[in-house]
Amino acid sequence: MVDIIQPKVDPLPTGIDFTGQTIVITGASAGMGLEIAKQVLILRASTVILAVRNVAKDDACATHSARTTVMELDVDRYDSVQIFTKKLQEEIPVVNILILNAGIGLLKLERSPSEHDCTTQINYYSNVLLIA
Numbered sequence: 001m002v003d004i005i006q007p008k009v010d011p012l013p014t015g016i017d018f019t020g021q022t023i024v025i026t027g028a029s030a031g032m033g034l035e036i037a038k039q040v041l042i043l044r045a046s047t048v049i050l051a052v053r054n055v056a057k058d059d060a061c062a063t064h065s066a067r068t069t070v071m072e073l074d075v076d077r078y079d080s081v082q083i084f085t086k087k088l089q090e091e092i093p094v095v096n097i098l099i100l101n102a103g104i105g106l107l108k109l110e111r112s113p114s115e116h117d118c119t120t121q122i123n124y125y126s127n128v129l130l131i132a
Contacts, residue, residue, distance in 0.1 A: 018045035022095050024088070026051040026073060026130070027102030036099055041065055049092065051084065051102070075102045075126035076112050085130060100127045 028050035
């Protein structure tokens with residue numbers, strides 16, 4: 001078996017506490033986004049919004065907690081980004097931390113419904129809309 005050399009990752013500093021904080025995580029249905037959600041819950045985040053493309057599919061894998069809410073966000077569609085931000089503003093008075101984790105890496109040009117390059121729209125344009 002081949003040993004894979006990984007860089008050393010230092011442990012998190014002690015004393016991190018997200019009590020009273022509302023955290024929104026895009027791309028939170030799997031991988032790093034889901035793990036980030038688990039970790040901020042361990043660090044006592046008061047509210048964690050999991051922004052996912054498919055609520056019906058992704059709700060089953062979400063970290064179940066009274067402090068977790070799953071909301072639909074498809075960053076490949078501008079209308080979904082606009083609906084998400086409007087709903088978020090109506091339902092959540094303050095967002096303390098926004099983790100823009102949703103992203104893709106395509107090897108060929110694909111167009112989104114808006115005719116933009118999918119990679120640029122998902123990884124950049126939609127994130128700009130989320131923070132505008």
